[in-house]
Amino acid sequence: MSNKDIKLEIPSVKRYSRILRLTAAGAADASGFNIDVIEDVKILVSEVFSSIIEAGYKGVKISFLPNDKKLKISFETYSGEPVLKGANEMTVPILEALAGSVIKEENGGLTLIIE
Amino acid sequence: MTQNDDKLFEEYTQTGSIEVRNIIVEKYYYMAKVLAGKFLNRGVDYDDLLQVASLALVKAVERFKPDMHNKFSTFATPTIIGEIKKYFRDKANTIRMPRKHYELYPSIKNAFETLSQVLDRAPTPQEIADSTGHSAEEVIEVLEMVRNGNLTSLDEEFDEEGYSRMEAVGNVDPDFERIETLDLYDRALDVLDENERKVILMRYKQGFSQKKIAEEFGVSQMYISRLEKKIYSKLRKKLDSN
Incomplete structure (x- = not known):
């Protein structure tokens, strides 16, 4: 992680999804993306957050690393369990269709790279 | 995918039967609904996305x-996502979020002022959202834009005589469009059969949704969607030939 990361810890409360989406939109904006990509980023984080809630996890730690036309978003559950355990059949295809890279980390974390 | 689905796809691959294809489409229609829903609030109606x-x-x-x-x-x-995104790209000249935000601002501002008086406190984004029909997220975004940007209301008076910007904005005379549409309509309809004409009339003169038309005809919405595509194609050919 670099010292330019934006870090967020969100308990699994459905209405907090808005906080995540707005933060993600801000990070995407800081990466220089246009409105369409910013909207895609909001869909991406919502998908992951929904699967976190679905899995019954207590919450998720998220870090955003904005760069020039590139945004890295990393997810890690509080308990260190696999982020996508609660994913439905469409979650991963949606992530893959909207993010450049979807990396399932060995520690159960998930990294999305949008560029 | 269930065994039944496997069989259906196998049958479709072997026979190319439209009936089998339609059964599969109906079965996975929920995917189109879910994915169309993901792209709401970008300036395109849900029906069009669907x-x-x-x-x-x-x-x-x-x-x-x-x-x-x-x-x-x-x-x-x-x-499906690729097609939706392509649709947004093709429509890029007409759909622009910032403009949408500008359009939302007057109603949000009005709701903010009215609710502040009624509640005797500042309303929450959700209360404004409930009052205006926008999402709370849109409300927050628009208010954020207003704080950071130089957004000016069209209702704001901009000269000493009290004219608002809205009054200075020109309007297209709706009769021009009506005449053009009627003329086009008369010239193009002769390429359609009776059912196709009915669908067009219901859709664009009576303002029915595809779902409502499907109910009237006793067919699936998917059928109407396909029929509409066929109609567009016929009309396009006719208009191109003119």
Whole structure:
């Protein structure tokens, strides 16, 4: 992680999804993306957050690393369990269709790279 | 994918039967609905998004090869998303979010002022959202934009005589469009059969949704969606030839 990361810890409360989406939109904006990509980023984080809630996890730690036309978003559950355990059949295809890279980390974390 | 689905895809691959294809499409129609819903609030109506997603679903069913691909949902999701995104790209000249935000601002501002008086406190974004029909997220975004930007209301008076900016904005005379549409309508309708004419009349003169028309005809919405596509294609050919 670099010292330019934006870090967020969100308990699994459905209405907090808005906080995540707005933060993600801000990070995407800081990466220089246009409105369409910013909207895609909001869909991406919502998908992951929904699967976190679905899995019954207590919450998720998220870090955003904005760069020039590139945004890295990393997810890690509080308990260190696999982020996508609660994913439905469409979650991963949606992530893959909207993010450049979807990396399932060995520690159960998930990294999305949008560029 | 269930065994039953496997059999359906196998049958479709072997026979190319439109009936079988339609059964598969109906079965996975929920995917089009879910994915269309993901792209709401970008300036395109849900019905239009659903139509694009539905057509993409049909394409996905036609292209899916059970022996080559794993799960249909894994194959179809990027296809449908790709078509929706293509639709947004094609519409890029007419859909612009910032403009949408500008349009939302007056109603949000009015709701803010009214609710502040009624509640005797500042309203929450959700209360403004409930009052205006926008989402709370849109409300927050628009208010954020107003704070950071130089947004000016069209209702704001901009000269000493009290004229608002809205009054200075020109309007297209609706009669021009009506005359053009009627003329076009008369010239183009002769290429359509009776049912196709009915669909067009219901859709564009009576303002019915595809779902409502499907109910009237006693067919699926998917059928109306396909019929509409066919009608557009006929009309396009006719207009191109003119």
